Amino acid sequence: MLDISFELNGRKVSPNNISDALEAAMLTSVKESITQSVGSIRCTEHGERPKIKAKGRNIDSLSLEVTGCCDAFIEQVKKKIA
Numbered sequence: 001m002l003d004i005s006f007e008l009n010g011r012k013v014s015p016n017n018i019s020d021a022l023e024a025a026m027l028t029s030v031k032e033s034i035t036q037s038v039g040s041i042r043c044t045e046h047g048e049r050p051k052i053k054a055k056g057r058n059i060d061s062l063s064l065e066v067t068g069c070c071d072a073f074i075e076q077v078k079k080k081i082a
């Protein structure tokens, strides 16, 4: 399973623990679209999966942060989810 986390206004949230149903649905759809793009991707050199954090001041201004085993792989993931 791909590691995706969310941070809104400095607070960690997830589709399961956010109280607003609309926001939960939006987080779920963001998560699904990321999973579709890079859900099965692995670094060809290290066999690692990426970690992705979607953060922003609010749910309409999320930006994606990618971390991974090496820069080349991070770039590859970023291109896919851009």
Ligand SMILES: [Zn+2]
Pocket (backbone or CB within 6 Å): 043, 044, 045, 046, 047, 048, 069, 070, 073
């Ligand atoms: Zn790598």
